[in-house]
Amino acid sequence: MAGLPKPEELISKVNLKKMPSKKWMDTLPVEFKPGFYCYGAKGKNLEYVEFPNARDWSPTDPDWKLPEDWKKIVIEGIKQRLERFRTFHVFMDICVRCGACADKCHFFIGTGDPKNMPVLRAELLRSVYRKYFTVGGKLFGRNGGARDLDLDVLKELWYYFYQCTECRRCSLFCPYGIDTAEITIIGRELMNLLGLNTDWISGPVANCYRTGNHLGIEPHTMKSTLEFMCNDIEEITGIKIEPPINRKGAEILFVTPSGDLFADPGIYNAMGYMMLFHEIGLDYTWSTFASEGGNFGFFTSLEMAKRLHTKIYEEAKRLKVKWILGGECGHMWRVWHQYHNTWYGPVDFLEEPVSPITGTKFENAKSNKIVHISEFTADLIRHGVLKFDKSRNDNLIVTFHDSCNTSRGMGLFEEPRYIIKNVCNHFYDMPDETIREQTFCCGGGSGLNAGEIMELRMRGGFPRANAVRYVREKFGVNMLANICAIDRATLPPLMDYWVPGVRVTGVTELVANAMIMKGEKERTMNLRMEPLPGKEEQ
């Protein structure tokens, strides 16, 4: 990878046991290392969604072009959030600095930077909280763990809240259950109050607000893309599929991240969805308005997340569907599973999801009326609805990367594995302490999948890659499956760097490869148009 040291060199210099020579409060100003921070937002994108302090800015500019009363804005912002979120208040108070979280963070493991220990990342903000909101902090200042909020402190907060992917692995090990991701989320909200957003996040947010998806795919483009995919499907299977788009009265609205309509290998997953739905005769529709499952607004402020999320339900209402089926995405499910009901309460204009094919009632989706594609597919398989030729995936030795949000955020562990085992003959899990609820982040979640922070991503993704390397050496694994579009974007370069020879796939792509469709011609190619095992000569 251009500009990066060789993998061994990169990680050999990391020493997790080295004691820093200075106390952490004495290490300002923070050095902005290239490859560790994202580009600043463009004014036009901030303006588009009426974010505060819209202007072009760059993190390395000495002048961040902040409003004059920026300090007051941040402190008032903290106050409002302490009052609004009981969790935040508790998390600011209860940490005893036991350090159980320290070595659980992929960014600490990969960088060795003490401020990437979750305890210290949170302490960066806690120290400010103490100064302005606690008696001890006000009286004893630095001796009470408190410090003034000045420009150097603000820059430090920004730098480190954008070196956390909100994966929540640390919170799993915290004896108090402190969720450092929530602290990062609020930290980023505070930055948002000053217009300190990143380009990689604010661009998609503005796009999504304008067109309905992060990439800015307009309706006619989406239609042409889906049709292009269907042409490929016809070439591979001999079956012609007409993608249903904006169809009123369809039973189900299907929503998936727009990455699957644009980027390799997500596009094969999108083909897989259409093949699966065609095969079971599902009465569904795509929407060109609700054309994004992901929600980069969630990485700026909860209000923005809600503004983007709302369009999906508005569209469900307009199209008069009964319920929503959601594709393979990570943070989309965090929003849905953990925020949606707080924002809206139970949705009253949709029906409780029932699979029209198997009759299964998805009890867990009773209030928000959205079913995960892995739950849906696993249920189809369980009822014997689908027929598979697993040998079509025989060239693949597969392992599964649990996405942080679907595993720790919603407990979806078994369904994807059940599906993979039903469509592939060779599946091996990575070591226990790196999967399921203990899964390691891909290194680029929460809007940190920008190209300019490749070094940070390679470092943060190291623990995940290391576990993949283990199963590659032990079992010959050559395919890393996942159920998240950010994973599908971040894991390919991560694998190329740390574990060359391992490719990346969505789970539905594997399903569609193995699925025997009614009336299909003899298949010789997989969805990537590579020869199937045993068909290489033809």
Add this chain to the structure above:
Amino acid sequence: MAFIEFKGKQIEIDEDGYIQNLDDWTPELAEYMAQQDGITLTEQHWEVINFLRDYYQKYQIAPMIKILVKEMAKMFGPDKGNTKYLYGLFPDGPAKQACRYAGLPKPTGCV
């Protein structure tokens, strides 16, 4: 904000060198940008750049690589419709480098 000085005009670019106002684009600018990377644009390069620009005109986004490859094959034959050929022309990748010369914005999101 960074700029390219070109023909006495300041042309705004982002951190990765993509021009910010698509109206600033001219074929001469594309040639100048390529020169900066030590590349002389040939007819083969222009086939790709022109396709990207046409696609963008129609769809307001860069095409996914798969579409680029397939359309190149359709228009110019299989010799030119493959990623190896495209990477040969644009070593940093057709998605990034060719789009930059073509004056298209870079895609962002889960990509």
